[in-house]
Amino acid sequence: MNYIDRITANPDVMLGKPVIKGTRITVELILRKITGGYTFDEILQMYPHITKDDILASIGYAASVLESEDTLQSV
Template sequence: MTYLSRITANHQVMLGKPVIKGTRITVELILRKLSEGATPADLVTMYPHLEEVDILAAIMYKPS
């Protein structure tokens, strides 16, 4: 799996911020929640559209 298969950036969605494909959940939000102490399981519970692979993709994401 590469993070590019899970993350997209489109200027019409969240002003072009990188998001998990098919959602409006930003990479920034995921990383902020993790830095605040949330676990991947917490995030999946808070955001049912997320999968653990989406969280891993957010961690691996590197802007071009």
């Protein structure tokens, strides 16, 4: 899944947060829904104008961002 085709960031849309192209649905919102226990099907029912590939692209985008982050250190 190439998230670049589905995720964009524009300072004029949602304060520049990454969103699903053509929407105001942020990657963060999608990730919070998933971690809140919602299934893909439930998310698609809540936001019928997105697709499963949009959800997967959101996860892929988040993974890509984390890949370039420093690791957490135990204290």
